[in-house]
Amino acid sequence: MLDSVKLPAFFQRSSLIGIGGPLLVMLVLAMVVLPLPAAILDILFTFNITLSIAVILSVIYIRKPLEFGVFPTVLLLSTLLRLALNIASTRVVLLEGHTGGDAAGKVIQAFGEFVIGGNYAVGLVVFAILVIINFVVVTKGATRVSEVTARFTLDAMPGKQMAIDADVNAGLIDQEEAGARREEIRQEADFYGAMDGASKFVRGDAVAGIIILVINIVGGLLIGTLQRDMSFGAAVERYALLTVGDGLVAQIPALLLSTAVAMIVTRMSRSQDMGQELFQQVFGQPRVLTFTAAVLGLMGMIPGMPNVAFLLLAAVAGSAAWLLHKRREEVAAAVQQEQQREPPVQPEAPRELDWGDIAQVDPVGLEVGYRLVPLVDRAQGGELMGRIKGVRKKLSQSLGFLISAVHIRDNLELAPNQYRISIFGVPCAEAEVRPDRELAINPGGVSGTVQGQEAVDPAFGMPAVWIDPASREHAQTMGYTVADSATVIATHLSQTLKKHAHELLGHQEVQNLLDQLAKSAPKLVEDLTPKTLPLSVIVRVLQQLLAEQVPIRNFRGICEALAEHGARSQDIDTLLGAVRVALGRQIVQELNGMAEELPVVTLAPDLESLLVQLTQQGSAALEPGLAERIQESLQAATRDQEMRGEPAVLLVPGEIRPMLARFARQGVPGLHVLAHSEIPEDKQLRLVQSVARNTTQAA
Incomplete structure (x- = not known):
């Protein structure tokens, strides 16, 4: 019966976990305002120590810092919890401290009497040492590392983004993986930026611990001597022990969290098991352990030294070195045995040569x-x-x-x-x-x-x-x-x-493309080849497109243009011009993107007329001096466009485009030669230069 009852969403596990954070914040605020009994303080102090141990173990066992992305928030909440506990325990110590050592709970009493032997002077020294270690060594170093890491992570973001773009352009990764890498870079920057601020919480908490200790001792002396009629010595002993116990209970979790901060910001960003890497890199070399054992053994034989301790550790280090060496030998022997188990390759009998032997x-x-x-x-x-x-x-x-x-x-x-x-x-x-x-x-x-x-x-x-x-x-x-x-x-x-790419496209590749197209447009392929054009002509046209850096992704559009114009001519340049007109929007977009305006370089009217006349006469040879001047002018125009970050486009009449395209491929790399008919009607042109017979004129 109960199995069929669906609990409200509020009582489901995910909802209960979800209210844990807000509930903890409310409890922290309540501890600041409401007085707490000693039994509740014991539970909360124990929970604080447990939380600190759990956090530092989580830092040790994560494989990379981003797996603990909520760490800065955990650090803030744990710091607030510890400060709230300090306020609650201070209230109890000052109000009930005169009644006995357990006035603030068993945890504070245990740290005040058992841990430091009931000697408040020893307790003050231990507390001071803990604060110095936490504040001067761990927290200060972690804060500095957080600042440097955050700055370098943010400064490195543009270079990392460019590296991702380069990998995408080179085809090494796809867009999905590129998006995942960009998201990881953003998360890494957010994490280390948050850690830069969160590390200040720990540093402020260490300062607050010192101030709270002084306030508790002074306040306890005043209350004990003036309000509770205690002697000065009794007040010092009672309140100092309670205050030191309270301070130690707070400083030990603080030291654990400071260590966790230092560990997570000093880790490398790549995925690794820190415990395993630490053991392998520090104790994974038999040679290192052998020399360590030798040094310890020599020190252990010096008269007056603690011989047992040194010789015992020398034996441990030497045994570990020997075990590591034996393990490596066993692995090498196993690999060698595995190789020996493989059957020997029997020589093949000689046979007669055939056409298959020609590579x-x-x-x-x-x-x-x-x-x-x-x-x-x-x-x-x-x-x-x-x-x-x-x-x-x-x-x-x-x-x-x-x-x-x-x-x-x-x-x-x-x-x-x-x-x-x-x-x-x-x-x-x-x-x-x-x-x-x-x-x-x-x-x-x-x-x-x-x-x-x-x-x-x-x-x-x-x-x-x-x-x-x-x-x-x-x-x-x-x-x-x-x-x-x-x-x-x-x-x-x-x-x-x-x-x-044009050299890699042959008859078999084009036939495969036609076979794929025939699945969706069988009539088009049937009318194109061999009825209208032979396969060799189609191959030549596609090769010319690739040689001019025009992709053939729109294979259907190419075939439709060839089928339309192939009945009238089989001239390669004529068919190529027709296909380029059909692909004009694609060609222009790949050169200039979605920009409404296309910057172009043109030929002066006299030079254009000369080239048209040569083409009509069937001569593609230019006078050497003129060809050199045209090449220099086009090279200069191409460099100017590249400096502006714009494509270098030479716009010419259709009849001379093939000749100038071949001319540009040989001597002006980076220049794209387009015919007037290839420009889409909605594209605006901007004249940037005009190439004359002798000079290049800026528009």
Whole structure:
């Protein structure tokens, strides 16, 4: 019967947990105002100690600071609870302290009599030492670390955001993972910013503990001698013991929380088990323990030293070193046995050669030197394979066809840190990386310099520095984009594949695209090929689009344009012009985004007429001097547009666009040649320069 009764939401577990925070705040406020009996104080003091122990253990066992994101709030609430308990216990001590040592509860009595032996002078010394440790050592250091960490975390945010954008552009991560990383950066900045303020609570609490102790002793002496007719000595002994016991009960949880603050702000941001890492890094080396045992043994044999203690610890350290050494030997022996269990490879009988023995050239190849092999070996923690997979996925989505798999192999003819990228067996790019370093790339506008080996980013040619991994945060703070060796290679590979995408698109790839399109538009594919155009012509047009940095994602629109104009002409330039007109909005948007105005460079009327006349005569050859002047003018115009942060677009008549596009690809990288008919009707043009026969004229 009871099982069928649904409890109200207020009584459900989640609701009860949810009211815990507000209830604690109300209890803290109540303790400040209402007098509490000694039994309730015992429970609350015990709860305060329990809470402090739970908090410091939580800090030890979390894998990274952000897993305890509510820590600054917990720190504030625990500090308020401790101060409220100080006020409540002070009230009881001053009102009922004359009645006996248990007037303020058994907990304060135990700390006043058992912990310090009933000697208030010893208690004052112990309390002073605890306050000095808490205030001068732990709290002051934690506060300074919190301030520095918060400042560096906030300063490093732009560099981290740029690194995420670079990974997205290189195809190393997708938008979902990029969003998760940005959210983690924001949470990290909020957490350390909150810790910067929360650490001040602990420091203020230590100061308040000293002031409360002085007030309690002075107030107790005045009340005991003037109101309770106690002798000065009896009042000092009674109230000093109660006050010291009260102070120790408050300072021990305060010291635990201060230690928790120091531990959480001095931890590294990466995920790690602190206890395991601490043991492995401090006691995980047999050589260290061996030398420690030797030093302890020598000190233990010196006459007059505590020989038993030193020799006992030397034996413990030596035994631990021996056990670690034996364990490593057992692991190595197990690995060797496993390798020996594998059956030996039987040599194959020689056979006759056939056509299958002729190796095909890989479409995309990556050769690495022997020091870069760990980057591609997943067994050694190499991340390059995963990065390359992300690059292929990103490029395939952006270009519109499946990028061929990358065949990776080592090459002993290369330098140890060198790699080479090849397309169909022809080397296209090569560079060197430092696996033990990270590349800090200067995107422009950095606020300082970093120490390291100067280099050049192989993907974009920007100035860079190979730095120590420990300097990553510092470099990001100054505006550098920092990438590891695997990211550098993957980004370089991405740019190389994008540049040579037209070489990777062949007949089989285009046929696969047509097969996919036939599932949704079978009639279009049937009318296009082979009825209207042969497959070879379609391949040539698509290759030309990719060579001009135009993605073929809108494959249906391309096929519709080819089907429409293919019946009248099979000339590649004519069909390419028709397709570009159909893709005009996509081309312009990729160059200039959603901006309403497109800045363009044009040709002077006399130069334009000359080029049109040459094209109509079937001659694409320019007089060498004129070609050189045009190239210099276009290069200058392109540099000016790049300095303004705008795309470099040359707007020309459709009949001369193919000739100038080939001319720009050879001598003016970064310049995009568009025909008048490719500009959408709703796009406004802004003339920035005009290229004449002799000079470039600003508009």
